[in-house]
Amino acid sequence: MRLDNITVLDFETSGLDPARDRVIEMAAIRCYGGEIVSQFQTLIRFDGPLSPKITEITGITSADLVNGMDEDTAFRVLNRVIGDSIIVAHNAMFDLSFLHHTLLRLANRSFKNSFLDTLTIARARHTYPHNLKDMCDRYFIALEGAHRSLNDVYACWKLLEKMNEEQSVEPDLNVLGYMKKYGMPKWRPEQASLVPIEIKYA
Numbered sequence: 001m002r003l004d005n006i007t008v009l010d011f012e013t014s015g016l017d018p019a020r021d022r023v024i025e026m027a028a029i030r031c032y033g034g035e036i037v038s039q040f041q042t043l044i045r046f047d048g049p050l051s052p053k054i055t056e057i058t059g060i061t062s063a064d065l066v067n068g069m070d071e072d073t074a075f076r077v078l079n080r081v082i083g084d085s086i087i088v089a090h091n092a093m094f095d096l097s098f099l100h101h102t103l104l105r106l107a108n109r110s111f112k113n114s115f116l117d118t119l120t121i122a123r124a125r126h127t128y129p130h131n132l133k134d135m136c137d138r139y140f141i142a143l144e145g146a147h148r149s150l151n152d153v154y155a156c157w158k159l160l161e162k163m164n165e166e167q168s169v170e171p172d173l174n175v176l177g178y179m180k181k182y183g184m185p186k187w188r189p190e191q192a193s194l195v196p197i198e199i200k201y202a
Contacts, residue, residue, distance in 0.1 A: 001164055001168045001169050001170035001173075002033075003031065003033075003034065003160065003164060004033050005031075005032060005085045005086060006030075006031050006085050006086045006087075006088050006116070006160075007028050007029065007030045007031070007082045007083075007085040007086070007087055007088065008028065008029050008031065008088045008154075008156050008157045008160070009026070009027075009028045009078075009082070009087055009088065009095055009099075009153065010027050010028075010089060010090075010095065010149040010150075010152040010153045010156065011023045011025070011026050011094075011095050011098050011099075011149065012024055012026075012054075012058045012060060012147065012148070012149055013054075013098060014046060014048070014050060014051070015051070015054070016094075018094075018097040018098045018100070018101040018187075019101050021098075022044070022046055022071070022102075023044055023074075023098055024043065024044050024046050024050070024054075024058075024060060024065055024068070025042070025043050025044065025058070025060060025148070025149045026040070026041070026042060026044065026074060026078060026149055027039075027040065027041040027149030027150040027152070027153045028040050028041075028078055028081045028082065029153050029154070029157060030081050030082070030083070030085060031157065034161070039081075040077055040078060040081045041149060041150045042068065042069045042074055042077075043060070043064055043065055043067075043069065044065065044069055044070070044071050044074050045065055045066070045067070045068040045069065045070050045071065046062070046065040046068065049062055050062045050065065057147050058147045058148065059145075059147070059148065071102070071106070072106055075102060075103065075106055075107075079103075084113070085113065086113060086114045086115060086116060086173070087099075087111075087113045087114070087115040087116075088115065088117075088118065088156060088157070088160055089115070089117060089118070089156065090117070090118045090119050090122075090131075090132045090135075090156045090159070091117070091119040092115055092116070092117035092118075092119065092120070092176065093117070093176055093178070093185060093188070096111075096115060096189055097187055099111055100187065100189070110189075110190075111189075112190075112191070114173055114174050114191060115173075115174060115189065115192075116160065116169055116172055116173060117172070117175070117176055117177070118132075118135070118156055118159050118160055118163065119177070120172060120175055120176055120177035120195070120197070121163055121169055121172050122135050122159075122163075123177055123197050123199065123200075124172075124177065124197070125163070125166075125167070126138065126200070127200045127202045128199050128200065128201050128202070130199075132152060132155055132156065132159070135159055136155050136158075136159060139158075139159060139162040139163075141155055141158045141159060141162065142155075143155040174189075174191045174192055174193055175193050175195055176188060176189075176193070176194055176195065177194075177195045177196070177197035178194055178195070178196060178197065179196075179197060179199070180196040180197065180198060
């Protein structure tokens with residue numbers, strides 16, 4: 001598949017519930033033909049206390065967010081970066097859920113872009129584990145500072161390229177895998193095809 005028009009996206013969030021929690025950091029890189037043509041990264045102002053667990057995972061503190069960009073402006077900029085491109089993320093269900101719920105709350109709309117989920121592809125092709133760091137190790141991709149958005153989007157971009165070189169990811173367009181033991185997700189993009197996945201172990 002020619003990866004001519006993609007935006008690799010990553011959110012760090014205040015929690016796991018896209019209807020209640022908020023994006024606290026975002027990063028995106030827009031790529032044409034293997035080249036980055038635009039990039040956006042920002043912390044987002046958050047008016048509540050950030051849980052110690054989130055700080056432990058991301059390294060982001062409440063103090064870091066005091067002078068962050070306001071949420072509405074951040075998502076307006078992100079929307080311009082994404083444009084009509086294919087959205088790429090590792091564990092896209094998570095990021096797309098936050099994108100959907102935030103756009104719905106701020107602008108009373110969602111997104112219509114096609115997408116690729118590198119986690120779904122990884123689970124279909126490889127044995128456990130499948131997190132971004134482990135997949136980068138598998139493909140000899142450097143990832144320093146995992147769980148910071150900009151580091152994660154660069155790593156995800158390189159991972160997608162490697163997997164596409166190995167075998168075209170075109171059949172994986174708009175495919176979201178879900179764990180059979182947890183059941184189907186509560187929300188999915190309209191354009192998504194849901195595929196039940198059994199984790200393969202070595």
